[in-house]
Amino acid sequence: MNVPVPRTIEEYLAQLRAALRGADPAMIQDALYDAEEHLRAELAEREDHDEAAMLAEVVGSYGAPEEVAEIYRDQEVTVQRALRTPRSPPRRSAIGRFFGVAADPHTYGALFYMLLALATGIFYFTWTMAGIGMSLGFAVLIFGIPFLVLFIGTVRMLALVEGRIVETMLGVRMPRRPLPGNRELPWLKRIGAMFTDARTWSTLLYMLLMLPLGVAYFVIVVTGIVTSFALVVAPWLTLLLPYHGVMFDGEPWSPTGWEIWAIPAISLFGVLLLFVVLHLARGIGHVHGQVAKHLLVRGGDRVA
């Protein structure tokens, strides 16, 4: 307890951030948002607007930074346990692990995310390119700068929305509240801080990256699922429609003799391929979640 009692809200938040060091960055962002909202409200209630006196009392009511950090760490563990679908018990055998992917809710979240990524990817890319292009074009005009600021602001909101999508579907903890700027600074400095904030630029990169990624994800899911189902079903159709059903190398294929055994073999291969696709989707979902977390959530210090 050698930390001095904070005298300004900024100091309090800095101590809280220090006390939460090493915790999930998304949780840190939420904790800072809550604390700032509460402290500002407390300050607004006071008649004398004495920040230091308010903070001295707040340490008793809201909690000292270390206590608050402790509370959020505890809460986070409880929340994770209560709100998340319980993980299916890990399967021991290799076969169990291979087929167990079908019972994992993250698999279907990832599949759906990959389909959705085409739409969101196109939207993010278009929004970003249009914004950058128009900002450059307007730069010579009087409203060029306000336009650029407005555009960057929308991109930061989109980052929060994308974070919610990623958390829901991919199960990666993302912030639930926007990152507060520093209210002490004049608004021009705050706008400046948006541009020196590395996260603004990494968010822009993420938005642009989402188009190729979204197209790739969509193609992987659609071709993977369609190919698997075709392999599962098509061989059996040769029995139902012997001469017209399945074309093989330009000729209708009607298996005779030993080729009969190719029907269940190909079908089984289709089933295996389907599970490989599920594994691929879950893997991509996991990797994408990490990418999103690194590009959309800051890990280091906050905006000055």
Add this chain to the structure above:
Amino acid sequence: MSDALAHLKKKFEKELASGTVALALLAVLARAPEPLYGYLIAKRLEDSGGVLGGKQSTLYPVLRNLEAAGLLESRTEPSVSGPPRRYYHITDAGREALADWSATWNATRDSLDTVLAGDSK
């Protein structure tokens, strides 16, 4: 010895608070004529005393979880004093949960009262 007792008391209070705070938040918001933001809710609970008058930073994560569960809804409004304030109001599902939880609470309190009264005889 008294140190250990004090620690146990603190632990007991913390567990009691974390078990009942969601019910208290629903009750405060159900009785409020208009949506409230975190600070006002904290002040109302502070006035009520008891274990719920504890550290107010515990309330915000619980509010967020209740919202995620659909028992509360919120909207933000800009404020002159700082970041936009988040105003919470209770949903129909929240009122239903409140009625349900209140019944559980009353049953628990009655049974606990009986046990405690038996103890004092």
